Amino acid sequence: MKTLKIPEATIIRLSVYSRYLTEIDRKGIITISSGDIAEGVGVSPAQVRKDLAYFGEFGIRGVGYNVKDLHKNILRIMGLSNEWSVCLVGLGNLGLALSTYKGFKERGFSIINIFDNDPQKIGMRINDIEVLPIDKMEEVVAQNQIQIGAITVPASAAQEIVDKLVKGGVQAILNFAPVVLNVPPTVELRNVDLSVNLEVLTFNLGGKMA
Amino acid sequence: MKTLKIPEATIIRLSVYSRYLTEIDRKGIITISSGDIAEGVGVSPAQVRKDLAYFGEFGIRGVGYNVKDLHKNILRIMGLSNEWSVCLVGLGNLGLALSTYKGFKERGFSIINIFDNDPQKIGMRINDIEVLPIDKMEEVVAQNQIQIGAITVPASAAQEIVDKLVKGGVQAILNFAPVVLNVPPTVELRNVDLSVNLEVLTFNLGGKMA
DNA sequence: TAGATTGTTAATCGATTAACAATC
DNA sequence: TAGATTGTTAATCGATTAACAATC
Numbered sequence: 001m002k003t004l005k006i007p008e009a010t011i012i013r014l015s016v017y018s019r020y021l022t023e024i025d026r027k028g029i030i031t032i033s034s035g036d037i038a039e040g041v042g043v044s045p046a047q048v049r050k051d052l053a054y055f056g057e058f059g060i061r062g063v064g065y066n067v068k069d070l071h072k073n074i075l076r077i078m079g080l081s082n083e084w085s086v087c088l089v090g091l092g093n094l095g096l097a098l099s100t101y102k103g104f105k106e107r108g109f110s111i112i113n114i115f116d117n118d119p120q121k122i123g124m125r126i127n128d129i130e131v132l133p134i135d136k137m138e139e140v141v142a143q144n145q146i147q148i149g150a151i152t153v154p155a156s157a158a159q160e161i162v163d164k165l166v167k168g169g170v171q172a173i174l175n176f177a178p179v180v181l182n183v184p185p186t187v188e189l190r191n192v193d194l195s196v197n198l199e200v201l202t203f204n205l206g207g208k209m210a
Numbered sequence: 211m212k213t214l215k216i217p218e219a220t221i222i223r224l225s226v227y228s229r230y231l232t233e234i235d236r237k238g239i240i241t242i243s244s245g246d247i248a249e250g251v252g253v254s255p256a257q258v259r260k261d262l263a264y265f266g267e268f269g270i271r272g273v274g275y276n277v278k279d280l281h282k283n284i285l286r287i288m289g290l291s292n293e294w295s296v297c298l299v300g301l302g303n304l305g306l307a308l309s310t311y312k313g314f315k316e317r318g319f320s321i322i323n324i325f326d327n328d329p330q331k332i333g334m335r336i337n338d339i340e341v342l343p344i345d346k347m348e349e350v351v352a353q354n355q356i357q358i359g360a361i362t363v364p365a366s367a368a369q370e371i372v373d374k375l376v377k378g379g380v381q382a383i384l385n386f387a388p389v390v391l392n393v394p395p396t397v398e399l400r401n402v403d404l405s406v407n408l409e410v411l412t413f414n415l416g417g418k419m420a
Numbered sequence: 421t422a423g424a425t426t427g428t429t430a431a432t433c434g435a436t437t438a439a440c441a442a443t444c
Numbered sequence: 445t446a447g448a449t450t451g452t453t454a455a456t457c458g459a460t461t462a463a464c465a466a467t468c
Contacts, residue, residue: 007435008410015409019388033449041390045449046437053451061450062444079412086408093307100303103388103405148411172411178229178313180251188414190407195313197402198296199225200218201358201382202289204398217459243425255425256461263427271426272468 010051014074016041017048021071033064080108087113087146087170089161090153091121091131094176098150099126112144113137134161141168148172155179220261224284226251227258231281243274290318297323297356297380299371300363301331301341304386308360309336322354344371351378358382365389 020040024032034048052058052070055077059065075081086109088099098104099111114126117134124131132140141149141164149165151158151173158177165173172188175181183189230250234242244258262268262280265287269275285291296319298309308314309321324336327344334341342350351359351374359375361368361383368387375383382398385391393399 005434009435011410011413012406014413015403015406019405020390035449044437046439047435049449049451050436057451059450060444061442062448064449077413077416078409079416080409084408084412093303093310097303097307098404101404104408107405107409109405109408147415148408150408171415174407174411180230188411190411192404192407193225194308194311194402195229195317195319196222196225197384197400198294198314198319198358199288199290199317200221201384201398201400202294203221203224203287205357205381206287206289215458219459245425254461256463257459259425259427260460267427269426270468271466272424274425 006054010054011078013041013043013047013051014078017051018071018074018078018080021067021074025067025071029067031064032067032070034059036064082108084109084148085112085144085146086110086148086150087115087137087141087144087165088150088152089115089134089137089165090151090157091116091118091124091126092152095152096126098152098176099129109148112146113140115140134164137161138164138168141165141170146170148174150174150176152176216264220264221288223251223253223257223261224288227261228281228284228288228290231277231284235277235281239277241274242277242280244269246274292318294319294358295322295354295356296320296358296360297325297347297351297354297375298360298362299325299344299347299375300361300367301326301328301334301336302362305362306336308362308386309339319358322356323350325350344374347371348374348378351375351380356380358384360384360386362386 017037020037034045037048038045056073058070058073086104088095088111091099091114099114104111111129114129114131115134115137116122116131121131122133146168147170149170151161153161155177158175158179159181162173162181162183166183166187170187173183173190175189175191176194178193178195181189227247230247244255247258248255266283268280268283296314298305298321301309301324309324314321321339324339324341325344325347326332326341331341332343356378357380359380361371363371365387368385368389369391372383372391372393376393376397380397383393383400385399385401386404388403388405391399
């Protein structure tokens with residue numbers, strides 16, 4: 001099988017198309033064209049077709065795409081046709097927000113464990129999940145075969161947490177701490193920085209200021 | 211003045227360099243090379259120099275960059291040398307997390323108002339900010355000259371909120387609702403989708419699965 | 421001066437857009 | 445058949461990397 005490299009921008013757009021198709025499917029629409037999708041999500045029709053073409057032929061010339069069929073295919077491509085086991089480390093406000101975020105469950109991400117070091121929080125129950133101490137993390141993560149760790153601890157503690165998650169055997173880490181982390185090449189790392197988004201906004205605003 | 215287009219990737223990296231320089235400055239380091247910055251944040255030295263070159267000459271050949279000086283310049287470029295007035299709409303868990311997120315204050319973003327429609331939440335105080343009803347939003351935003359609106363309401367309510375914020379006169383909107391929004395061309399819109407990040411992870415993991 | 425490192429140009433690489441033949 | 449829309453190729457555009465002259 002020829003493996004040509006897929007742009008990350010394509011993956012991000014697939015995720016957006018997928019969410020749009022959920023909406024369209026709910027409306028009972030059966031068939032959709034690349035132009036319709038493009039308009040709905042704000043890209044060009046050629047881009048939609050190109051993105052899909054990386055993975056196969058999903059449409060019918062002269063007709064368009066079957067909504068349900070295309071949606072199913074995109075979910076499969078994104079690895080969302082099965083459940084993923086996630087643990088969350090750090091039950092601050094952001095951790096609490098993520099642990100109760102419905103979007104995750106909807107897309108097949110199950111939060112199985114929550115860890116924190118604060119004695120006040122250990123033992124608490126969030127959506128029926130008991131908050132466990134960080135001490136237990138490596139062991140529990142290994143036992144429960146957690147695949148993804150989401151980190152919402154302070155920047156200063158993040159690397160230590162990463163090392164423990166890696167030892168526990170996670171395959172991927174989603175990091176919300178604003179710090180550069182080191183992981184072995186076998187572990188997938190993705191960083192989300194909430195401030196960066198605001199800063200891109202203000203840069204773009206720059207010219208408009210007095 | 212020649213205005214050549216700056217890649218968004220450059221802006222995102224500037225934001226990362228800036229945070230790294232805060233750290234380096236705290237350690238009391240006076241001078242840094244493009245190679246050091248590159249290593250610290252995980253890009254190439256050429257990229258660091260290229261990114262900076264869009265905005266001027268900040269270094270000394272044979273020596274490197276003065277840490278404080280470069281940091282100040284980047285903050286200025288990013289529009290972070292003055293405070294920005296932000297309002298937050300939607301006090302769910304994510305809204306609560308954002309309203310108490312220290313990273314914003316540190317980078318010059320002041321949350322001035324919080325709005326929600328839930329009678330249980332209206333009147334509450336978060337960090338001394340009273341939660342106001344959405345009804346009052348347009349008026350209050352205009353009065354307080356709020357520049358940026360952050361939206362953490364459900365997807366179904368987001369467009370309506372956007373319209374009110376625009377009428378109130380905000381210059382930019384940071385949207386956390388997973389939905390495509392319409393704004394006039396004068397208003398800067400940026401979307402943050404928390405699920406997308408997890409989905410890019412699982413796509414990348416795809417090949418490693420059984 | 422010799423060594424180091426910037427700023428910048430040219431070369432490479434990658435992603436997007438446009439165009440159109442294939443085909444329903 | 446005529447009209448529509450895909451899948452794909454070629455052209456364009458943009459961003460990254462490599463190389464090096466400038467210069468501290």
